[in-house]
Amino acid sequence: MNSNKKGLNTICTHVGELEDKQYRGAVSPLYMSSSYAYEDVDVKRYPRYFNTPNQEGLCKKVAALEHAEAALIFGSGMAAVSTALMAFLKAGEHVVLQQTLYGGTYNLVHEEFSKYGIEYTFTKGWAAKDFEAEIKDNTKVIYIETPSNPLLTITDLEAVAALAQNNGLVSMIDNTFASPVNQNPIDFGIDIVIHSATKYMGGHSDICAGAVASNTQNIDRIFQLAKNFGGSLSDYTVWLLERSIKTMGIRVRAQNENALAMAQFLEKNDDIVKVYYPGLPHHQDHDIAKRQMKGFGGMVSFELKPGIDSSKFQKALQLIKPSMSLAGVESTLLSPAKTSHALMSAEVRESQGIADGLIRFSVGIEEVDDLKADILQAIKKVKLHPLS
Known part of the structure; x- marks a missing residue:
């Protein structure tokens, strides 16, 4: 066969x-x-x-x-x-x-x-x-x-x-x-x-x-x-x-499911101004993604509302790890401007739409409710103590 x-x-x-x-x-x-x-x-x-x-x-x-x-x-x-x-x-x-x-x-x-x-x-x-x-x-x-x-x-x-x-x-x-x-x-x-x-x-x-x-x-x-x-x-x-x-199929399908749920959660949050995820119907390339992808992937990117410091938000997380890479079973996130795209000039990043406050979120296989709770508590902490 x-x-x-x-x-x-x-x-x-x-x-x-x-x-x-x-x-x-x-x-x-x-x-x-x-x-x-x-x-x-x-x-x-x-x-x-x-x-x-x-x-x-x-x-x-x-x-x-x-x-x-x-x-x-x-x-x-x-x-x-x-x-x-x-x-x-x-x-x-x-x-x-x-x-x-x-x-x-x-x-x-x-x-x-x-x-x-x-x-x-x-x-x-x-x-x-x-x-x-x-x-x-x-x-x-x-x-x-x-x-x-x-x-x-x-x-x-x-x-x-x-x-x-x-x-x-x-x-x-x-x-x-x-x-x-x-x-x-x-x-x-x-x-x-x-x-x-x-x-x-x-x-x-x-x-x-x-x-x-x-x-x-x-x-x-x-x-x-x-x-x-x-x-x-x-x-x-x-x-x-x-x-x-051997476990990639099972892992990735779980990450697909979690990422879609997290993208939907983030776009409804008033403290998030923009969410990038091809599984969302309003994503500019959603129809193409539906045609050529079997699942929309485990990666989500988002921008916090101005005034919510990205670095402080990441430090306030308790479950999701600020970390350099992606696609592990554990959820991680990072600032592309400081890591994956740091070798680009600020001008090139800006031309591509990569804002300094952009966060790239690699969604893992944890329970979605726990991931949501971690993001909410981190945002709340930064808003309550913006200068700390």
């Missing part, structure tokens, strides 16, 4: 698992060796070549989850992003990138691409027409992120994929915020899917990893560069990530 035809939780649990032939254990054995035989073997294995037993098994799981032919696992999300982009770009070529991007990706392009003679343009919006307007004769790649970090804009996958195909371009997406549970871009014609596997794939705030999924030809091209860049992952972390993905 084709693994892509299996149900999500079955893929999460079983595809790519390694058989314990010696002891017949129920989970994949862990092969920690960094040195393997090379004589009289079918595969010459080497960790930097992404082909140790645990690496191969996990790559099969990620590929199946994204309805792809093949995948690679990296040491971080940025290792996956940088290697995928550089594999398809060289000096004199051009890439069109979505305006609303993760700050780390923006910084990679802004700081490094000119050193390699690679031209780039950031779109003025995130509709297909915005990408079309920036295509040049030397354009090779269109790069998108949807839902975007941190404003949760939604880009039309089918429209961008068609645009890329009609112009002979490679389309890439950062699918981290959606996860394979909520969105499978390859089904809409996107060529290459990238993840910070640190986030929903890991899901417990204890793993750093990245992933790329595509057809075999594209993955082989990325591999040829990846083996030189050396962004592979230790087998212990590979094993932990394979274990964590």
